[in-house]
Amino acid sequence: MSPKITTELLKQLRQVMKSPKYVQEPVQAYIVPSGDAHQSEYIAPCDCRRAFISGFDGSAGTAIITEQHAAMWTDGRYFLQAAHQMDNNWTLMKMGLKDTPTQEDWLVSVLPEGSKVGVDPFIIPADQWKRMAKVLRSAGHDLVPIKENLIDTIWTDCPQRPCKPLITLDLSYTGVSWRDKITALRSKMTERKVLWFVVTALDEVAWLFNLRGSDVEYNPVFFAYAVIGMNTIRLFIDGDRMMDPAVREHLQLDSTLEPEFKIQVLPYGSILSELQAVGAGLLPKEKVWLSDKASYALTEAIPKAYRYLTPYTPICIAKAVKNASETEGMRRAHIKDAVALCELFNWLEKEVVPKGTVTEIIAADKAEEFRSQQKDFVELSFATISSTGPNGAIIHYKPVPETNRTLSVNEIYLLDSGAQYKDGTTDVTRTMHFGTPSAYEKECFTYVLKGHIAVSAAIFPNGTKGHLLDSFARSALWDCGLDYLHGTGHGVGSFLNVHEGPCGISYKTFADEPLEAGMIVSDEPGYYEDGSFGIRIENVVLVIPAETKYNFKNRGSLTFEPLTLVPIQTKMIDVNLLTPKECNWVNDYHQKCREVVGAELERQGRHEALQWLIRETEPLIRVQ
C-alpha cells in the first residue's frame, strides 16, 4: 500500500482557502471532518472528502490543513493504516495518547495571531463547533462557516450523491408500525415540552419510517431528513423513490389519513430553508428538539432560545432497545451467519492447509459468497477485515491487492466480518491458526478469551452503564502487561448500522446510556502485536435479565446472551490458563453452537460443514 501523493492537492486547497471566489476572507486553516451532513460514520463516496485530500480512508479521522501543515487525527484502530496511506505532507496525530494535542490546542499552537479557521457548517456537528469555537476565540482566532465545501471545489471527479430505491419493512420485521413510532415520539415530545423534532441521523430516519435504503455501502440507509411536528410529518428526500408503489403504500401517501399522520414529501435540499421557516415562526417558549450532534448549519437555523438539544435523541434510545420481533430477527440472522462461517472455515481448512493458494481477498470473497447464499441476505455490514500475520495487527485492516497476503499454516488469521440480512445485522470476529500456534500466541489468545468471557458472563445491576464493564475485558491481559487500544464493544442495529448508539462498552465514553434488557452490543477484546499478528474474539450479545441470588433489592439483574454462535478455535486456547468457570463457559457456548447451528446446517443439507462444526465444538478438558 503506497501513500497517496497529496502535494498538488494541498497546494490547490491552500489556494482556494485564500480565493475570494469561495471565502469572504482568507482562512488560515481548513478543517475536513470525517462525516457527512448527517454525521454518519460510514459515508457515501461523494462524502469521502477527508480520504480524497489525505489518502487515509479509515472510518474515523479529521484532517486540518493550514498554510504550513497538514495534520490528521485518528484513533488507535487506525494508527498503522493512516501512517501507511498518507504521504510526508501529513502529520499523524494519535488520539488517546497522552502527548497528542487536541485539534483546538494544536491550531492555537501553530496559527498566526488572529487567524480564521474555516469549516463546512453542514459537516461539523454543533457540539464540536461550540467546543472548538470557544477555544479558538479565547486564543484570538475565529471559527468561520464556509458555505461552499472547499474540498468539493478542487475535487474535479467527485461522484454523484447516490439515490437508490428503498426497501419497505413490514411488521413481522419491525414489530412496531411507523405510525406507532411517530405516536411514541410525539409523547416524548409532549413530555419534554417541545413542538418539533428534527431527525438528522440517517439510521434514525430509516428506523422511524420502517424503510431501508442502500445509499451508503454497508449501511441500509438513504439520504433524507425528517421534521416531526405534533400534527405534521415532513420527509426530505430526493429522487423518484417516492414514486415506487410499494413505498407509497407503506407510507400511505395516497390514503385518506388523519392529518397528523399525513406525510409531506419535500426535496432533500430544502431542509435548511424549511427549518429556518420553522425557526422564524416559533412563539416564545416553543422549542425544537435536535441532537447536539446535528450539523452546525441546521442547529443555527433554529434561534438559540428555541433549541432543545440532547446528546441522544428519543429515537436513538428507542431504536437501541430491540423488541421481540427484532430480537427474533437478530437471532435468525446470526444462525444463518454462523452457517456461512462454518462453511467458510471448513473450506479454508481444506484449501489453506494442503494448497496454500488462499489470499486474504479470496477468503473475504468466499465469506461473502457463503453469506449471500443465506435467506434475506442484503449486503455486507462493513468491509471484511480478512488479515493474516502482521496484517492482523492493523486493527481495521481491509485487504487490497498491494497488501494481500496468502493464508498459511504459519500465521494467525483474523476474520472480522458481518452482513445485513433483512431480519438482522451481524458482526463477528474469529481468530484461527491453520497450523500449530506458538505458546505465546496461545497465551495471548487465551487472555483475550478470558476478557471476552468476563464481559459476556458479567452480571450487573439494572441501570449500569456499559463503560463500567470495559475493564473486565482487560483484566486478564493487564495482569501480564498487555492491553489493546480500542473499546470493547459498540451498539449494533437491527438491519441497520453495525455501529449505533447510545450504549457501548468502552473506557472512552462516559455519556453512554445505561444498558437495559433488549439492547444489543458487541463484545470484542483483542490483542495486537505490531508486525506479527492480531487477535480478536467478537460476539454480538443481547442484554437479558439475569437470575441472581439477591437481585439487587429488586433493582433487577442483567447479563448478556451471545447471539453470535460460531465456534471459538479451541486449538488456540491454553486450557490451563482458564478457570473451571471459564472452561465451562466455552463448553456451554460450543454446545449451544452445535445444537442451534448444527440443526440449521442439517436443515440446509450442509453435511461437511456440520462435521466441521461438530469437530470444532468438542468440549475442552481441563487438566487439574
Add this chain to the structure above:
Amino acid sequence: MSPKITTELLKQLRQVMKSPKYVQEPVQAYIVPSGDAHQSEYIAPCDCRRAFISGFDGSAGTAIITEQHAAMWTDGRYFLQAAHQMDNNWTLMKMGLKDTPTQEDWLVSVLPEGSKVGVDPFIIPADQWKRMAKVLRSAGHDLVPIKENLIDTIWTDCPQRPCKPLITLDLSYTGVSWRDKITALRSKMTERKVLWFVVTALDEVAWLFNLRGSDVEYNPVFFAYAVIGMNTIRLFIDGDRMMDPAVREHLQLDSTLEPEFKIQVLPYGSILSELQAVGAGLLPKEKVWLSDKASYALTEAIPKAYRYLTPYTPICIAKAVKNASETEGMRRAHIKDAVALCELFNWLEKEVVPKGTVTEIIAADKAEEFRSQQKDFVELSFATISSTGPNGAIIHYKPVPETNRTLSVNEIYLLDSGAQYKDGTTDVTRTMHFGTPSAYEKECFTYVLKGHIAVSAAIFPNGTKGHLLDSFARSALWDCGLDYLHGTGHGVGSFLNVHEGPCGISYKTFADEPLEAGMIVSDEPGYYEDGSFGIRIENVVLVIPAETKYNFKNRGSLTFEPLTLVPIQTKMIDVNLLTPKECNWVNDYHQKCREVVGAELERQGRHEALQWLIRETEPLIRVQ
C-alpha cells in the same frame, strides 16, 4: 435521633428572601450549598449553614428553599442520615437514583415564570454557577448573586470564624521546601503562559507553604488564600498567626530574600479587592489561572478574557503524587495507627464479650485514646464512624447519644476511623463480629473482601484512570445481585485532607486524573443491609510500579501496596468463597501485618495487643 424542627427558620428565611434590606429584588428560591468560600468538603462551624437551616449535617448536600418547598440533594452515603435529621418541611432528593431530578431541573419544574434564584457568590463554585445559570436562563429564570449570606442574617448565634495557630513542617516531613514548590508552580505557569495563579483551596495553600493549621476540624488547614505571580507571592491570612516567630522563620518573612520569594502578607478579607485590582491591571493576552471550582465571586473578579480555568490546579496534581519523604511518613503513620487499632480490638474483645458495656461512643473514644498515645498524633482525620447492627447501614453514621447502641456478640460492628499524625493521614475501616456471624453475614463480608482484593491486587497500565477500576470492586457482589451506593476510593492527603483530588476510584467520576506511582487512594468497597448491618473493608493504598511479564510495551505497569496494616477479621470470611489467589493475598497481607506492626507493638511493649495480632493473623486454610 429526632429531626431538627425548621418551620420557624424557614419562615424567617423566606422573609429575608423578600426583604429589600438584603436583596435588591425578591428571590423566589435560595440555594444553600455545602461548602465554604474555599469549596471545602469539611467546614468550620461558622460555615455549616446548610446544617443550620435543615438539620442535616452530613459532609455533602445542597439545600434549596423556595416559597413553597425546601429540598435537599445528597448522595447514597447519606440517604438514611438525611431522612433522620430533617423534619417534614424537607424533601430528600436522592442523587444517583434514576428518577431524581437535578437541582436545575427541579427548580425549573417548581418555580413560577421569570423567577430569581439567589445564592452567595462566595459559596458557589464557578463551574456550578455556570451550569445552573444556563439551565435557569433557558427556562426564563435568573440566577443572582446575593452579597450578604441570607442564612447568616437569620443565624443569630453563628460562631466566629476560627483563627488558630499554625504548625510549620520541615523538610524531613515535606521533602520539598515551599520555595521549590513555588518555583515548580511558576514553571507550570510559564508552560501554560499564565502570569498569575490564585490558590483558593485550603489544602493547596497549606501544602504550598508547608504549613498546617486547625481551623477546620479533622483537616489540618487554615483560612487563607494565596496569589502567586511570577515575581510576587501574596498570602491572605488573618489574625496574629504571622507574629509567631517559628512561622516568620519558616516563611523567611524577616530575611533578606530574592524579591520573587518575598511573601507579602495581607488580610484574608482583602482577597476580592486585591484580585479585582490584579484583574484591572492585566494587559491583553495576560492570563490568571484559577480552578474552575473556585468561587463565582473570585472568578468574576478576573474579566472573562483573562481567565485560565482548569478542573485541577497544578498544585492539586503535584500534591497528589507523594515524594519519598511523604511516602515514608505515610508508612510510619499507618504503622502507628495499626498499633492503636490492635490495642482497641484487643480491648474490645475483652470488654464486649463478657461485659457488654461498650457503646459505639465509648468504642470511638477508646480508639481516639489509643491513637493519641502515638507519636506525632495531632487529631482525628474525620468523625469516627463507630456503628453496630443497623447503624452500620448508615454509611456515614456518627454515633450520638440518641442513636448510641451497645456493642454485642450478636451484631456486626463497623469502625471507620483515622487520624492526622504529623507524618501522615490514616483512614481505615474494619468490620468485626464479637460472637458468631451468620452464614449470610459471612457471605456478604467475603464478597466485599473479594472486591477489596480485586482492586488492591489489580495490575493496570500506566495512565489508567482510577474510575476504570471501580467495577473490579463490585464484580463478586454483582454476581450475587448485591451492590453498594458509593464510590470505591478517594485520594488521601499527606497530613492533609483525608479526601483529596484529583484521583480516586469511583464510577461517578470520569474527569479524574490518571493514576501514577506515588499517588495514594483508599480501597473501600462495602455492603449495606438497611435496618440490619453494614460491612466495609478499607485500606489506604499506595500506587506503585508493578512487575508484569510483558510490561505494556514499556508503557509501564502499576499496582497498589496497602499502607494500612490492620488484620481483616478471618472469622468473618467464608474461606470456600475465596480463590486460592485471594486466599494467598489475605495470608500474605496478614503476614506483613504481623511482621511490621508486630515489631512496633514489641518495641512499644504492648504485649497483649501483640498476642491479639498474632492470633488474628493466623493463616487461612482453604479446604479444596
